[in-house]
Amino acid sequence: MEPRDKVNLLDLDREGMEAFFAAQGEKAFRATQVLQWIHQRGVDDFDAMSNISKALRARLRACAEVRRPEIVIEQASRDGTRKWLLRLEGGNCIETVFIPEDGRGTLCVSSQVGCSLNCTFCSTAQQGFNRNLSSAEIIAQLLVAYRALGDTPKGERRISNVVMMGMGEPLLNFDNVVRAMNIMTDDFAYGLSKRRVTLSTAGVVPAVDRLREVCHVSLAVSLHAPNDALRNELVPLNKKYPIAELMDACKRYVADAPHRKVTFEYTMLAGVNDSVAHARELVRVLQGVPAKVNLIPFNPFPNTRYACSSREAIDQFRAIVTRAGLVTVTRKTRGDDIDAACGQLAGRVQDRTRRSQRLAAAATSRVG
Ligand code: SAH
Numbered sequence: 001m002e003p004r005d006k007v008n009l010l011d012l013d014r015e016g017m018e019a020f021f022a023a024q025g026e027k028a029f030r031a032t033q034v035l036q037w038i039h040q041r042g043v044d045d046f047d048a049m050s051n052i053s054k055a056l057r058a059r060l061r062a063c064a065e066v067r068r069p070e071i072v073i074e075q076a077s078r079d080g081t082r083k084w085l086l087r088l089e090g091g092n093c094i095e096t097v098f099i100p101e102d103g104r105g106t107l108c109v110s111s112q113v114g115c116s117l118n119c120t121f122c123s124t125a126q127q128g129f130n131r132n133l134s135s136a137e138i139i140a141q142l143l144v145a146y147r148a149l150g151d152t153p154k155g156e157r158r159i160s161n162v163v164m165m166g167m168g169e170p171l172l173n174f175d176n177v178v179r180a181m182n183i184m185t186d187d188f189a190y191g192l193s194k195r196r197v198t199l200s201t202a203g204v205v206p207a208v209d210r211l212r213e214v215c216h217v218s219l220a221v222s223l224h225a226p227n228d229a230l231r232n233e234l235v236p237l238n239k240k241y242p243i244a245e246l247m248d249a250c251k252r253y254v255a256d257a258p259h260r261k262v263t264f265e266y267t268m269l270a271g272v273n274d275s276v277a278h279a280r281e282l283v284r285v286l287q288g289v290p291a292k293v294n295l296i297p298f299n300p301f302p303n304t305r306y307a308c309s310s311r312e313a314i315d316q317f318r319a320i321v322t323r324a325g326l327v328t329v330t331r332k333t334r335g336d337d338i339d340a341a342c343g344q345l346a347g348r349v350q351d352r353t354r355r356s357q358r359l360a361a362a363a364t365s366r367v368g
Contacts (some may be wrong), residue, residue, distance in 0.1 A: 010136035112168025138180035164172030
C-alpha cells in the first residue's frame with residue numbers, strides 16, 4: 001500500500017479512532033491506547049506500542065501511519081518565546097509559536113495556510129489563501145511543541161493554554177478545527193480543559209453558533225473597530241456579518257455559561273481606531289455582552305500603511321474601557337526578535353487565490 005492510501009491516525013479524534021478500530025473488529029479501548037501512545041508519549045512507531053498485540057501492530061503497519069509535518073526551523077527568542085516552522089505536504093509552511101508567561105504557557109496554533117479574509121492590518125492576509133489545514137496538521141503543531149518543550153531545561157513552562165490565533169480563520173475550516181480541538185481536550189491526549197483552548201474568529205456568525213453546540217471552547221473575537229463603517233474597512237467580513245449580529249452571537253455563545261466571557265481583540269492602529277471617541281463607542285457596543293477586552297499593539301510588517309498607537313493613546317483608551325467596568329488588558333508584544341508576534345506569522349505560502357494573479361497581471365502590465 002502506498003503511504004497516501006494509509007490512514008493518518010493523527011487525523012482521528014476519539015470518535016474517529018473508535019470507528020477506525022471498530023472497522024478492524026477491535027474494541028473501543030484500543031482508541032484510548034493508541035491516542036495515549038501518539039499524543040502523550042510521542043510514539044509513532046507501531047512496534048513500540050507494547051500493550052498492543054503483535055498481530056494488531058502488523059495490521060496497523062499495513063493500513064495506518066502517524067504522519068506529521070517536518071520541522072524546518074526552530075527559533076528561540078530572548079524572552080523565551082519559541083517558534084517552529086513546519087513544512088507540510090505540498091511544500092507550504094506554517095508557523096506555531098509558544099509564549100511562556102508567569103504561571104502559564106500558551107501555544108499559538110494555525111488553522112489554514114494563509115487566509116482568505118483580507119483584514120487590512122494583518123500580514124497573513126497579504127499572502128492570500130492557499131488551503132485548509134487537515135486535523136492532523138493542526139494537532140501536529142501541539143505534538144511538535146510538546147515534544148520540543150519536554151526536552152528543554154527546567155524553568156520553561158510547558159503548554160497550559162492553546163489559542164487558535166495563528167494563521168487563518170479557524171471557523172472557515174470548521175470540521176478539521178473541531179476534530180483537532182477534540183483531541184486537545186481529550187483526557188487521553190492533551191487533556192486541556194475547554195476553557196484553556198481559545199478559538200479566535202474574525203466573526204463568522206453562523207459558525208459561532210455551531211461551535212457552541214459541538215465544542216464549547218473559549219471564544220475570542222477580533223473586533224478592532226466599534227462601528228460598521230470602520231470595521232467594514234479593517235475586517236471586510238463585517239460586510240457579511242455586521243457588528244450587531246456578531247454581538248448577538250457572542251451573547252448566545254455564553255448565555256448558558258454564567259461565568260464565561262468573550263474576549264474582544266482590538267489591534268491599536270494610530271489615528272485609525274484609537275481615539276477617545278472610539279473607546280466610548282466600544283463601551284457602548286459591548287454593553288450587555290459578557291466581555292473582556294484585549295488591546296493588541298499593532299505589529300508593523302513591510303509595506304503596511306498602518307502604525308502602532310502611541311503608549312499614551314493605548315493607556316487612555318484602556319482607562320476609558322476599564323472605567324466602564326470591562327476587564328481590559330494590553331497585550332505585550334512577544335518574540336518580535338524572531339518575527340513571532342501577532343500578525344507576523346508568515347510561513348511560506350504559495351498563493352492560489354486571485355490575488356496572486358492580479359499581482360502578476362499588474363507586474364506584467366508595468367513591464368509592458
Ligand atoms: N482569523 C482569526 C484568527 C487570527 S488571530 C481572527 O481574526 O481572530 C490573529 C490575531 O492577531 C487577531 O486578533 C488579529 O486581528 C491580530 N493581528 C493580526 N495582524 C496583526 C498585527 N499586524 N498586529 C497586531 N495584531 C494583529
